[in-house]
Amino acid sequence: MELSKNEKFPSDIKMAPSEKEVESKEESSPRxxxxxxxSTARVLSHEDLERLSGDQALVSDFKHMKLEKEAQKNWDLFYKRNTTxxxxxxxxxxxxxxxLKACREFESQRLVLLEAGCGVGNCIFPLLEDDLRIFIYACDFSPRAVEFVKQNPLYCPERCCAFQCDLTKDDLRGNVPEGSVDVVTLIFVLSAIxxxxxxLALQNISRVLKPGGIVLFRDYGLYDHAMLRFKAGSKLGENFYxxxxxxxxxxxxxxxxxxxxxxxxxxxVANDYVFRETVNKKEGLxxxxxFLQSKFTKPDQSQSS
Incomplete structure (x- = not known):
């Protein structure tokens, strides 16, 4: 993020790489x-509870508005630094x-999926390789991330349509036909909004999802280790940093x-916490x-009536 010399965000022990690298390493494991x-939240130690309760100071309104205004630029800079x-x-x-495998009504049915917040395609390309009967709409907040998707050798316009989109204000129906999507994947995306x-983002997604279609969700859960590591001065609101x-x-x-x-x-349909322990052998931690791993369906009004 580009700030003036007088406008510095407080350090949070390099939270961005440490939080994201843990997710990255876990996802790559074949086992x-x-x-x-x-169904129950993580129980914190007395020390952790005191630390959270003592951190009530919020980022100033000016910086809060600046972050919202420059949200797209900050993610674009993230992908500029890290590419793919x-x-x-x-x-x-x-x-x-x-x-992703079992929701077809018949074996030869083409599954239509929307990856909302596709990044550089880390979810869509394994699916395209694994399933020849799938078509994927893929959108992301960052124009740079979308370009990386389109530059991938596996990108094929006959099987995938990638486009830039702010889920909170850009109508998905400009790129995705209304009520045409079987499955939406929303993985580590909603937490960034x-x-x-x-x-607004969920209502936007609902417009392109078929009645009876499903949203597959995975994101950061309450009291995740990353949440506890933020230093004072990083808090934007309740559970928001x-x-x-x-x-x-x-x-x-x-x-x-x-x-x-x-x-x-x-x-x-399902809404559970996922507890996982990640071992840092180098630091002995x-x-x-x-995480929260959940499934939500769009009601089929004809069936319910």
Whole structure:
């Protein structure tokens, strides 16, 4: 993020790379990682609770508005610095979300998927390689990320359509026919959107999703290790923080997420915390990660009536 000399965001121990690198390394592993699904939030130690309760100072309104105004630029700069080398391909999606394989009504049916927040294609290209009967719409906030998708040798306009989109204000129907999508993947995306605008993004997604279609969700959960590592001066709001590079992250409770989707017209199918321990052998640390992994469906009005 480009700031004047007098406008510096507080350091958060290089939160951006450490948080994202953990996710990147886990996703690249071909083996099934050790993880636990649960309906209850992580229980914090007394020390962690005191640390969180003591961090109530919020970033100034000026910096808050500046972050919102420059959100796209900050993600574009992230991809300029890291190109396609930061996140690993997400080969775990079909293992975690069986709907990517099983939601077809008949074997030869072409599955239409929207990857909302596609980044440089770490989710879509493994799916395109693995499933010849899939068509993917892929959009991202960052124009640079979309260009990386289009430059990938596996990108084929007959099987994939990538475009730049701000989910909170750009109507998806400009690129995706209304009610045409079977499955939407929303993976580590909603957390980067301002909480006040999350509902707008979900309503936008709903317009292109078929009745009976499903949203597959995975994102940062409440009390994830990354949330506890932010230093004072990084807090934007409740469970909402800014990283050193100006990108932002929200940490969801399952209750908050369910309410958000339900208010946007969806019904909950599954909504669980995923606890995972990541071992940093170099530093001798065991890092507790918390994600939310959920499924929400768009009601089929004809069936319900």
């Amino acid at each position: 099934i990682p050790r993880q636990t699904k649960t 080398n930061f996140f690993k391909d997400r080969h775990w999606t079909t293992r975690e979300f069986e709907e 301002h909480p006040d605008k999350m509902k 800014v990283r050193q590079d100006g990108t932002r992250s929200y940490f969801f409770s399952k209750e908050c997420l369910a309410e958000l989707f339900e208010e946007s017209g969806f019904q909950s 065991c890092v507790p990660r918390v």
